[in-house]
Amino acid sequence: MTRFRLITTWLLLLIPTLLLGIGALYLLKGEEDRLERSARATARDRISAIAGNIDLAVAEVKDGLVETLRGLPQGGILRQTDLLEDWKRGNPLVRNVFVWEGGRGLRYPDPEMPSSDEEADFIRRYLPLFADQAAWQAPPDDSRGAASEDMASSILLERRELRQLAKQAPIASEASADRAAAPGAGLAGAPGAGLAGAAIGASGWRPWFADNRLHLLGWYETDGGSRRIGFEVEMMALLSRLLGNFPPDAPYGETIALIDGNGDIFHQVGPLEISADSRPLAAASVASLPHWMVTAYPNADGGRSGTGFLLISSLLVGTFVVAILLGGSLLLWQAHRNQVDARQKTSFVSNVSHELKTPLTTIRMYAEMLGEKRIEDAGRQQSYLRTIIRESQRLTRLVNNVLDFSRLEQGRKAFAKEEIALPSLLHELLDSQQVRLEDAGMQLIREVDAAVAPIESDRDALEQIVLNLVDNAIKYAAEGKSLTVELQQQKGGPVVRFKDDGPGIPAGHRGRIFDKFHRVDASLTARQQGSGLGLSIARQLAEGLGGSLSFCPNTGGGCCFELTLPARSDR
Structure with missing residues (x-):
């Protein structure tokens, strides 16, 4: 997969x-x-219902107090005030009572x-009202808006109509009507019973603001509107019953x-600490x-109208997108690696086939010439035999590399450990490669410490x-003309170094020289046949033996490969 195709495919995924x-x-x-609008609508309906129930x-x-007030027996001012005082003492919703007459002002309590x-506080609070400096009927409150006021009025009107229907008396017959018209026929204490012969006028309510607080005043008119009898509601008693x-x-x-009306919280249900910065839902x-409100606030944790839903959903979507990108990128990377491996394996098969063919052709050619006895010169015969031996060794190395690669890839490589005298083994192997080194024009320098302890x-x-x-040194470092092999005993175990004076390895390839199928892309490697497995197999074998194989630039140029082996453990 080319770089362009890889980038294009990734963009098609991204x-x-x-x-x-x-x-x-x-x-x-x-x-x-949508959820926030729904939450606001639900909160608005809920608090509208609460406000309606309060209304x-x-x-x-109000209706009950006025009806009770109207039901008090009529009489002189003294009798009436006594009855009002008795009623006030017996009803916790009544705070103060009064009698007002047109032209004469407040008759009770005595303002003097x-x-x-x-x-005294009651008289002071309502002095403008009792002195005809304020209207007895409250002006309309525009702050609530026409819609809310019409809705509240409609609800109250329907409720009053139901109450009137429920309290409607049956239609009386003519005889019962005559009995009802007889003097003294009314029941004492019944609503309106004490009003016989008295002309009862309109009634009303007056919200009043004084001392930075809301007060309610109820009254009704008698004697053709010349007298108003009324009371002030005990607000705390009323409000406590509204909760x-x-x-x-x-x-x-x-x-x-x-x-x-002052913006202070009178009652609260919920954990939020409401402040001036709190924004209500509804x-x-x-x-x-008047000026009292029922409000709903979202809690500090956001509630249903906060950003929690969007935050969590965004995290989930982000995780989903990242998972797709990472998964797709991983698949693209794996496909790219598989394609690279496929190309490398194809190249490996081609190179191995060529390397197998070359020594086999050479061995066959020289063997046929020797077998036909066409070469009579003893020196040439020995040269041909050395060539056959050298090519056989090359063929053996190649086959061993292929076999080791297969075993290492499948994890089936087994090591048969035995006690080995490393100096003698190293000399034996170098002796077998002496001819190849000389043919390549390289001088072999041995610095082998014979005192290195045996290993397993x-x-x-x-x-x-x-x-x-x-x-590897013969193929790529023959220009340096020398190969130095050192064997030293160190604390962790013996170390074997292979140093050459060749062209070395470019810095950009040093981290990958032990990768399988990797070959340095240079004119030097292009001239040499190879599978790119030698160094990779060597490192894997070294690690399988418990040691390591590493590369470092050689001082003065060239390469140095350092093989570290573990010391024999004491039994």
Whole structure:
């Protein structure tokens, strides 16, 4: 696989994968927006229901208090105030009561002589109202918006109609109507029972802001609108009874809060520490409590409206994209390696076939000439015999390399270790290669320490390593005219060095010279036939024996291969 095809194939993998990842992220962002809108809509419906329930509960309280107030027996101002005081003491929702007359102002409590500090504060709070400096009916609150106010009014109107239908009395017959018209026929204490003969007018409610707090004032008119009898609601008692409209546990990921007109939290359900920077999911006004709001906030961990969904989904998509790219790149790399190996093996088969053919042809030619007795000169006969022996040795090395390569690749290489005198083995092997070295024009220099201790190793493997290193020097370092073989005893074991004065190995190839099928791409290697297996097999055999084979540039030029073998272990 050429570099261009490899890059093109990788781009064909990269571009669709990135487009797929971008499309997935786009869809995930849209899904997150949809979930956030859904969460906001759900929160809005939930808090709207809570606000509506609060409004209905307040309306129930208002209607009940006004009806009860209307049901109090009528009479003089003193009797009426006594009844109002009794009612206030018996009803925890009533904080203060009052009687107001047109043209005369506040009649009770006495603005000149309040009976307590509470009454004095009450008079002070509502002084503009009692002095006709403010309207008894509250102006419309535009801050809630027309839609929310119309919805709240519609809900309250439907609720009141249901209550009126439920409390509607049956249609009386003429006889019962006559009895009802008789004096004293009303039941004492029933709603409206004490109002016989009195003209009852309109009723109303007035939210009032004083001392930075919300207050509620309820009243109704009598005597043709000249008198107003009313009360002030005990707000804490009322609000404490409204908290039951909140769920006992906050929905997952949310915190619900009741915010008063000053922006302070009156009640909260949920773990969030609400601050001025907190952004609500939704908010709904409480129509019966002006400027009060029910709000829903996402929790600090993001809840359903946070970025957790997009973050986790993005990580999953990123992992998916990276997995595709890494997996595809690995497959491309493996395909490239397999193709390179296939080319190398094809080249290896071709080279091996050529190397097998060359010595066989030479052996056959000289053997036929000797067999036909066409060469009578004894010197030439000996030369031909040496050539046959040399080519046979070359053929043996080649076959051994192929066999060792096959065994090492399959993991079936077995080592038969025995005690070996390394100096004598090294001399024996170098003696067998002396003629080849001389024919290549190389001088063999031996620096073998005869005192090196015997080792336990595989003789055939050692022979293969040494012969491959010598063969490598003959092929590629003959220009240097010399090969030095050193044997020294070191602390870890014996070390054999093969030094030549050849052209050396370029720096860019030094890290790969032990790779199988690798050959330095230069004119020197191009002139020599080879399979690229000699050094690779030599290193694998050395490591199989427990040693190592390494390369280092030789001082003054050339190469140095260092074979380290393990010392014999004491038994």
